[in-house]
Amino acid sequence: VTACADMVVRPCAAVRGILRVPGDKSISHRAAMLGALAEGETVIEGFLESDDCLGTLNAMAALGAPWERRGGRIAIRGVGGRPAPPSGPLDLGNSGTGLRLLAGIAAGQPFVTEFTGDASLRSRPMGRIKEPLERMGAGVELLGPGGTAPLLVRGGALTGIRYRLPVASAQVKSCVLLAGLFARGPTTVEEPRRTRDHTERLLEAMGVGVRREGDAITVEGAGPRRPRLAPAARAVPGDFSSAAFWMAAAAAREGCEVRVEGVGLNPGRTAFLEVLRRMGAEVNVAAARGADSEWEPRGDVTVRGGRLDGTEVGGDEIPNLIDELPLVAVLGAMAAGRTVIRDAAELRVKESDRIRAMAAGLAAFGVPVEETPDGMIVSAPAVLRGGGEVHSRGDHRVAMALAVLALAADAPVRVRDVACVDTSYPGFWDDLERLRG
Numbered sequence: 001v002t003a004c005a006d007m008v009v010r011p012c013a014a015v016r017g018i019l020r021v022p023g024d025k026s027i028s029h030r031a032a033m034l035g036a037l038a039e040g041e042t043v044i045e046g047f048l049e050s051d052d053c054l055g056t057l058n059a060m061a062a063l064g065a066p067w068e069r070r071g072g073r074i075a076i077r078g079v080g081g082r083p084a085p086p087s088g089p090l091d092l093g094n095s096g097t098g099l100r101l102l103a104g105i106a107a108g109q110p111f112v113t114e115f116t117g118d119a120s121l122r123s124r125p126m127g128r129i130k131e132p133l134e135r136m137g138a139g140v141e142l143l144g145p146g147g148t149a150p151l152l153v154r155g156g157a158l159t160g161i162r163y164r165l166p167v168a169s170a171q172v173k174s175c176v177l178l179a180g181l182f183a184r185g186p187t188t189v190e191e192p193r194r195t196r197d198h199t200e201r202l203l204e205a206m207g208v209g210v211r212r213e214g215d216a217i218t219v220e221g222a223g224p225r226r227p228r229l230a231p232a233a234r235a236v237p238g239d240f241s242s243a244a245f246w247m248a249a250a251a252a253r254e255g256c257e258v259r260v261e262g263v264g265l266n267p268g269r270t271a272f273l274e275v276l277r278r279m280g281a282e283v284n285v286a287a288a289r290g291a292d293s294e295w296e297p298r299g300d301v302t303v304r305g306g307r308l309d310g311t312e313v314g315g316d317e318i319p320n321l322i323d324e325l326p327l328v329a330v331l332g333a334m335a336a337g338r339t340v341i342r343d344a345a346e347l348r349v350k351e352s353d354r355i356r357a358m359a360a361g362l363a364a365f366g367v368p369v370e371e372t373p374d375g376m377i378v379s380a381p382a383v384l385r386g387g388g389e390v391h392s393r394g395d396h397r398v399a400m401a402l403a404v405l406a407l408a409a410d411a412p413v414r415v416r417d418v419a420c421v422d423t424s425y426p427g428f429w430d431d432l433e434r435l436r437g
């Protein structure tokens with residue numbers, strides 16, 4: 001099945017099967033960037049060849065690190081810590097991770113880099129990276145209205161800083177740490193809430209020291225010398241956030257069972273499993289062993305469906321399941337009682353305003369839903385009404401979450417504008433067909 005403008009999702013009685021999902025998006029971005037900065041060649045297995053991550057690979061090629069496909073893997077020729085000036089603007093498409101992390105690297109280079117992206121990316125807040133990068137000594141000009149991209153990063157001699165993140169964001173943390181690699185002295189980032197640590201793990205795996213003390217993470221900068229990253233052959237695990245769609249599809253209905261194999265289980269990403277358990281789903285995890293698992297934990301997750309109860313999600317849990325919150329809303333629409341999401345105002349500045357997009361999507365199914373400034377309150381309707389249409393608003397996770405809900409509706413549902421799914425999960429519609437049996 002190829003993704004087209006719209007997709008009509010027919011309901012099904014049960015979702016069953018065993019599958020693997022494509023590689024982790026967050027880890028693939030980082031592997032592309034750090035592989036490109038390393039000395040010599042980095043070979044990556046399981047790299048996510050989605051629009052977002054290919055965009056990052058191509059941006060790194062524009063900075064002097066060409067890549068090629070080799071037997072199902074991606075091979076990158078690293079620049080040894082010395083990127084070359086790009087000949088034009090770097091277009092990161094839909095990807096906030098691509099743009100924000102790369103801006104950190106660009107800040108440490110003795111040239112100007114221009115970044116741009118699609119309409120969604122050009123609407124997302126970039127002041128959050130401008131502030132710390134300027135404190136380190138870079139110049140960051142936000143050319144879009146209200147502190148948005150396109151942006152110009154004037155790199156140069158950076159000095160390490162100690163920076164407390166105003167919002168819990170792995171992208172901003174990573175941006176500052178990556179700039180810190182090129183700075184004079186140590187750079188420390190303090191997190192108000194723990195976020196995913198893929199950058200830290202990969203840096204350590206490549207031989208760069210990373211210190212963690214409480215909520216502070218420190219890297220030692222190379223200053224005028226270049227940071228040295230050791231290349232390695234690595235296997236990226238399946239993306240937990242992609243696997244979560246099938247876990248949710250199975251969780252709320254009797255007779256459903258899905259096993260996702262080889263999926264990433266980084267403890268900074270798996271709070272959704274706790275939410276599933278809390279709601280009453282049966283969740284089994286079999287952790288894998290081996291060198292790759294020491295770098296990034298992985299294993300098989302089996303979810304067996306049943307009747308769910310509503311739950312509350314907020315506080316420290318939020319960064320750990322930020323990308324799964326559309327699915328928490330979907331589960332809320334199938335669970336007894338109320339499901340409350342709070343402390344999640346960040347959802348409003350993702351690829352779309354995910355609070356608004358999900359509330360509108362759920363309402364189209366007849367789901368009682370109330371939007372709040374930092375979340376939503378969802379209850380199950382008497383019947384999950386199909387027959388209508390919902391809109392992705394160009395947001396891949398909204399499109400997929402609403403498609404999952406449509407599987408349980410009483411009639412087919414048209415999901416509008418689903419090409420965006422390719423930014424993170426090429427093959428989603430094929431997997432959906434397979435699991436519906």
Ligand code: S3P
Nearest residue numbers: 026097168169170171172322323
């Ligand atoms: C990501 C961090 C999160 C997440 C995004 C990927 C990353 O964003 O939502 O999908 O790879 O660092 P924020 O850092 O903006 O919360």
